[in-house]
Amino acid sequence: MLHTKPLNENDYELIKAAEEVIEKNYHYGRHHIGAAVRTKSGSIYAAVHLEANVGRIAVCGEAMALGKSISEGENEFETIVAVAHPHPDENIEYCWVVAPCGMCRELISDYGKDTEVILSYNGENVKCNIMDLIPEKYTSDVE
Numbered sequence: 001m002l003h004t005k006p007l008n009e010n011d012y013e014l015i016k017a018a019e020e021v022i023e024k025n026y027h028y029g030r031h032h033i034g035a036a037v038r039t040k041s042g043s044i045y046a047a048v049h050l051e052a053n054v055g056r057i058a059v060c061g062e063a064m065a066l067g068k069s070i071s072e073g074e075n076e077f078e079t080i081v082a083v084a085h086p087h088p089d090e091n092i093e094y095c096w097v098v099a100p101c102g103m104c105r106e107l108i109s110d111y112g113k114d115t116e117v118i119l120s121y122n123g124e125n126v127k128c129n130i131m132d133l134i135p136e137k138y139t140s141d142v143e
């Protein structure tokens with residue numbers, strides 16, 4: 001059972017930023033995920049994912065958003081979200097929230113263990129702490 005919290009106005013604004021970046025930059029076979037991160041200072045950085053011909057070298061939107069934020073000097077994160085943009089043949093009119101993949105769960109938690117993640121859970125958009133999404137996270141620390 002995941003411990004979740006309801007979304008607030010800031011969270012809806014963050015989802016909107018993720019939607020806007022992918023609506024503006026959607027490109028079939030190149031970019032169909034948008035992500036946005038809110039920093040503790042309140043800034044929002046949004047980015048698209050990078051698809052690749054060799055699928056396993058694709059770079060997720062969450063990683064791109066974190067990198068964009070850090071490149072602008074902001075490295076303390078409050079909340080992150082990713083959305084998927086429909087493909088033309090899917091006959092869907094809207095973007096939807098997607099959960100971070102396993103690699104992004106590692107990355108997000110590496111860069112901030114108190115970061116909140118917006119995801120769809122039991123059919124509803126909610127948020128939870130990143131550490132709840134990666135139990136018994138790998139660490140190189142000796143415990």
Ligand SMILES: [Zn+2]
Nearest residue numbers: 060100101104
């Ligand atoms: Zn990912």
